[in-house]
Amino acid sequence: MSGLVVGTMSSQHPSLTSTDGGDSGPSNDLLGGTMLSSWDLVTVTIYLFLVTGVGIYSMCRPNRGTVPGYFLAGRVMGWLPVGASLFASNIGTEHFLGMAGSGAAAGIGVGAYEFNALVLLQLLGWVFLPVFVASGVSTLPEYTKKRFGGRRIQIYLAMLSLILYVFTKISVNLYAGAVFIQQALRVNNIYFSTIGLLILTALCTMLGGLTAVIYTDTLQFFIMIGGSFYLMIKAFSVVGGYTELQTKYLEAIPEKLIDNSTCGLPRVDSWRMLRDADPTVSDMPWPAFILGQMPVSIWYWCADQMMVQRAMAARSLSHAKGGTIFAGFIKLLPLFIIILPGMISRVLFPNEVGCIVPEECYKFCGSKISCTNSAYPKLVLEYLPSGMRGVMLSVMLSALMSDLTSIFNSSSTLFTMDIWPICRPKATGREKLLVGRIFIIILAVVSILWIPIIERNQGGQLYVYIQAIAAYLAPPVAVIYCLAITWKRFNESGAFWGLVIGFVIGTVRMVLDFYFGEPTCYEDDYRPVIIQNFHFMYFATLLIWVTAIVAVVVSIITEPPESWRLIRTTFFTRYDRTERHDDLELKEKARNELLLDQPQDTVAPDNLHYMTPWYLRFFNWLLGFDNSEKAQQQAIAMNEHITQLTNLHQERWESYLLNFMLVIILILTLVLYTFFSINPFTTEEVYEIQREKLHQLGYENIL
DSSP states (O other), X not given: OOOOOOSOOOTTOGGGSOSSSSXXXXXXXXXXXXXXOHHHHHHHHHHHHHHHHHHXXXXXXXXXXSHHHHHHGGGOBOHHHHXXXXXXXXXXXXXXXXXXXXXXXXXXXXXXXXHHXXXXXXXXXXXXXXXXXXXXXXXXXXXXXXHHOSSHHHHHHHHHHHHHXXXXXXXXXXXXXXXXXXXXXXXXXXXXXXXHHHHHHHHHHHHHHHHHHHHHHHHHHHHHHHHHHHHHHHHHHHHTSHHHHHHHHHTOOOSSOOTTOOTTSOOTTTTOSSBOSOTTTOSSBHHHIIIIIHHHHHHHHHSOHHHHHHHHTBSSHHHHHHHHHHHHHHTTTHIIIIIHHHHHHHHHOHHHHTOOSXXXXXXXXXXXXXXXXXXXXXXXXXXXXXXXXHHHHHHHHHHHHHHHHHHHHHHHHHIIIIIHHHHOTTOOHHHHHHHHHHHHHHHHHHHHHHHHHHHTSGGGOHHHHHHHHHHHHSHHHHHHHHHHHHOTTOOHHHHHHHHHHHHHHHHHHHHHHHHHOOOOTTSOOOSOHHHHSSOHHHHHHHHHHHHHHHHHHHHHHSOOOOGGGGTTTSGGGTTOOOOOTTHHHHHHHHHHHHSOOOOSSSSOHHHHHHHSOHHHHHHHHHHTOOOSHHHHHHHXXXXXXXXXXXXXXXXXXXXXXXXXXXXXXXXXXXXXXXXXXXXXXXXXXXXXXHHHHHHHHTOOSOO
């Protein structure tokens, strides 16, 4: 297909017309008769070869058979792969489907989440990361053990992180990726698609570790940016530019509407990012976003193992900060390459993407709630010419694989480093590596079982689902890490009870939301008032204050933490080189993780290699196990490098340059929020535009 006529797609589109005269169920023809051509399949094949090649290259890198080498990539990454991996790990298929779908459904408001990251990434690089690196930990729950002592907070945070990965990351990515591939390849069974996706991602993560994840993320970063930029330019050329889009989006009303209802009409505040404070009329209330959502996002960007692990893989603090600066600037793009194309898709296909009548939506995409999540794939597969559809399919696969590989790697890191040692305190490095790989498989199975829940919630907007779950469970975690890093008097009892109380309150709200469910636009809302009028961002604000008050009060009325536990575990003591009481224990633990199991006999390791059966040699090579003298020397060199990182050394010119870039990105964020939060239309102007369109469609007196 070389082009597409701009305007409303006729309801008499041949692919949408029943030929049997009866109700034969959903046609799932939102994408019309478009099929991938041979050129598209060639493009996807080339992409898969590239990813495979990068994965094989990463398997040849040294130290893959050590715990730090596998889980932290040996901490030798430069700023470019770190920043690219931060972006690619964040942008998954739930963004291309969910964020574009939210743009199609409600305008640019969802872009506030993306601009939020510009600031919080720098909070990670300048405040949180120096403490984590100076403390010498591998995981964030391990940091809490070092900061507070005891294991209960470490275990709780590790388990909670795994639960959040299932609820808000893995299953959502699997579902979104499966929906896209199902529509692109005409696969009827969504679970069949999901299994295929898992095969593509599990091998890369299990065999290559974080090194493979970061290298493939870097490749997929460029594929995602290049392909989505091409689609954005083509889409804007069709719609007539940004100014034309502003008016045409407000006119993107489906031909079939609910009687005597404004459902299906674009929001009056579609072009306003931060919106009215009243949650009954606003889906992005600005006070709740600033006071609730931004602190919640601290958990994701500054206290989530998946994101922090990428920054911890940097070869120095300067490279880590450079990576967060680079990722911050790149986070400007999703508004333009994902959200606005989703809005353009509604302009081009108002009847399908903007459908509101349940029967029509079911006919178009198999869902009675909404078809907005199909906005991006429909734009790709209906509009782009042969060959470029394959490129965009590669973009979607890149988004899926980069996100899933990152999540799988971080999940296995948490389980192996924080939970498994409780069961096996003397576990060797080889055992930990095997356990981490097996856990990836278990986690994937659990995630698949959660997919049906996602299909039935949050009005068909995947991205809203993710943010709501995070608002219920993440605020206590963000509060605890913030207090741990900035307040020396904060102790283990305050942290524990703050987490427990916050978790109980958040879980109650989450269960109520799942139980009552969110009604569609045209249905009466019978939910309790506390849910109806208490936006999840306002709830997050309340939860933050409750957690903070409990944590502070309990800390004050209980014994202060031991003074030696504050050494290199707070922002104000990050440069303290005083020896800790647990330094010897941590050094021994690090040595056991770096050096693989030694042979039990007197045969030299290199000679032992030739005495080992070929199938065991292949197994050891596949998993990176190497007991040779060269491997041991490389492991020792890596240990010395990691020890030097805790000094937080930065060259003066690096510090000046990075601080200058920090000021620029903070000013830019403020300017962008201000610009995009001013509505270019008055309420009456929006109504006038929509009245004229409704009149053309034959509707009177709706507005």
